[in-house]
Amino acid sequence: MSKVIESVCDEWEELQEDYKQLEINNAAYLKKVEELTKLQDICRKHIAHQKYRLNIMQKNLKGISEDKNTKQMKENIMKREVELQYMEQSLPKKSDRYMLKLILGDIDVSFFTKENKFRYKEDYETFKLISHCVAFTFSLILYFYEFRPLEKFFMGFLVWYYCTISIRESILKVNGSRIKGWWRIHHLLSIVSSGLLLVWPYNEPWKLFRKHFINYTIYSAFIQYLQFKYQKGTLYRLKALGEMQNMDITAEGFHSWMWRGLTFLLPFLFIGYIFQLSNAIILFNLSYLPEASWEVTCLSLIFLTFFLGNSYTTLGVIPMKTKKNMLIRYKILRSKVYDAISETVMGSHRDDEVIVKESSKDS
Incomplete structure (x- = not known):
């Protein structure tokens, strides 16, 4: 009987150590969630500010005769809208008034x-x-x-x-x-x-x-x-x-x-x-x-x-087709550029690893 009690006590001690680590991890998790929520709010405010300023710029450009500079500026604004759209999709949105808030409540x-x-x-x-x-x-x-x-x-x-x-x-x-x-x-x-x-x-x-x-x-x-x-x-x-x-x-x-x-x-x-x-x-x-x-x-x-x-x-939707195709082409180009950059970075890392290995062999 005493052996069983000793075994249970040993398991409890081991479980206590595991629980201490769980408390540390849970505290770290809660801190990260709080930081994540704050960063989400900051990003939302920045995106809203960017959209507001872009809207003003688009209105100002409407009354100006189109030349090389205005055309370039419109393309830059369009690209920025796509980039903001990408960022916005990574952020959680508030429940809309119909259905979700009414039926599910104000949940994420x-x-x-x-x-x-x-x-x-x-x-x-x-x-x-x-x-x-x-x-x-x-x-x-x-x-x-x-x-x-x-x-x-x-x-x-x-x-x-x-x-x-x-x-x-x-x-x-x-x-x-x-x-x-x-x-x-x-x-x-x-x-x-x-x-x-x-x-x-x-x-x-x-x-x-x-x-x-x-x-x-x-x-x-x-x-x-x-x-x-x-x-x-x-x-x-x-x-x-x-x-x-x-x-x-x-x-x-x-x-x-x-x-x-x-x-x-x-x-x-x-x-x-x-x-x-x-x-x-x-x-x-x-x-x-x-x-x-x-x-x-x-x-x-x-x-x-x-x-x-x-x-x-x-x-x-037909009149929007041209604009959407332009956005699509930009997204593809953007994706290819990012892939090329990441491949270059990964390639440089691999080259560095080879140099380090060769140096260690020489030494």
Whole structure:
């Protein structure tokens, strides 16, 4: 018995020494976290100041006739904006008002490493694909079999999906995603439209609209699959070239970076937008039926908003294409310069090591 007690006491002493080291490491960790937080705040203030001054300079340059100096200055400002963007993406952002603060509270949901950001972004895209595959399966069953409880369950699934995707997009936004505001509004309206479909009573207008809606969900799932397959290949190619931010994401019919080789997908996207317009017109006509409820008119306005917003936002990106390509070329050049510098430094270190080794051999 005494041997057991001695053994336990020895283990306790050893554990005590290990705990002392843990206390030292934990104190050092807390100090580093405090220093990190202070540095983050300092960087944010400097970035905000840089953006403010750059904005003033851009306004001043607008009224000046362009010559060699002004052209060079505009290029320098553009480069500085890209550099600030790189720095900004490395810093955690505050939760936005919608979803994160409302649902999750004022917590930090930012990722500190690019690997974690990229992993979350991939998980987001996979989640969208799986959800659309589930929606596709439901739609196919409902296309051939009219079963009201399954229809209700499907509408409830859509409400859950769009709520979840909105929260995930808010987290992506905090971590550097440059998704346009319209696509986030699109998902909020999708929550509302799914809720209206869920409470829509089983009447004549629904029977007439049912097939159109199921055809629309089947086509939407097909488009989502095309987007996922296209992105899977292009994402890695662009990332390997340094042309793309990790958190650029797809958003209901459009990628923020998809203008290269987009000629294949664009017709499919606009057919989907025409589907939305068709749904709006059909619902508008159904709203005049005696049995039509208020949900019909609301859904007609929402689908019309989808058509106008999607078309305008997709076409509105075209004028930005030239500027984005210039930024992309600068990013590639910047990446190559950094690689060349690091290779030179590493090469000089290797040369120094060789000289030291040769000297030691001689001695």
